[in-house]
Amino acid sequence: MNLDMFPQQLQSLQGRLANLYQDANTAVQPEANLLLAALKELDTASKILEIATQKLFEQTQKLVNVQARLREEYKRYQDLFEFIxxxxxxxxxxxxxxxxxxxxxxxxxxxxxxxxxxxxxxxxxxxxxxxxxxxxx
Missing domain, CATH: 3.30.450.20 (PAS domain)
Structure with a gap:
């Protein structure tokens, strides 16, 4: 999943869910097909959010690791600078x-x-x- 596309995918999904909600409100008796379609959309949304959450977690972990390495390098530089x-x-x-x-x-x-x-x-x-x-x- 491309995180750059995530906002557009989420907006598209929200539009589809809004249409389903509108269809459910205008129907005299909600049909099983409409309910099934809504559940499929929610399942898709759940999977997209799960993937996005995992990607964000991985990126956060990478940033934490980079920050730790930068702190170590800065400390090393400071020690060299101080004690030369x-x-x-x-x-x-x-x-x-x-x-x-x-x-x-x-x-x-x-x-x-x-x-x-x-x-x-x-x-x-x-x-x-x-x-x-x-x-x-």
């Missing part, structure tokens, strides 16, 4: 520090939490800031 002996930091395009490792904090003699959101220019000698900003741009 060289000073490393991540900044945005304006030069504002987004994160810094332990070696960077040691180099600047500050706690890591105080480095985050600080402009890199603060750590550049005043006479060299103009050149730094030009190179950053």
């Amino acid at each position: 002996p060289n000073a490393y930091l991540v900044s945005d395009i304006q030069g504002k520090i987004q994160s810094a490792n332990h070696a960077t904090a040691t180099l600047f003699n500050l706690q890591q939490r105080f480095l985050v959101n600080k402009p890199l220019a603060c750590f550049i000698a005043v006479e060299e800031r103009q050149a730094f900003r030009c190179q950053l741009n």
Whole structure:
């Protein structure tokens, strides 16, 4: 079953059920054929919903697995970033520090939490800031 087609299939089924309901309301005495047709439509709807539910469950499981792998990779990256002996930091395009490792904090003699959101220019000698900003741009 193609989940992209599911909304159209469900809408079509709902239309058929509405027609059956209309036929049942207009008939003087509901006929066995009408009841049988309605039951077949409901059976079809039940099977479609069961398949769609299974597909959604499988997709959800895949997403959960991907999320777990991404968390593991992120943790691995964070550990490598944090414990590498060289000073490393991540900044945005304006030069504002987004994160810094332990070696960077040691180099600047500050706690890591105080480095985050600080402009890199603060750590550049005043006479060299103009050149730094030009190179950053």
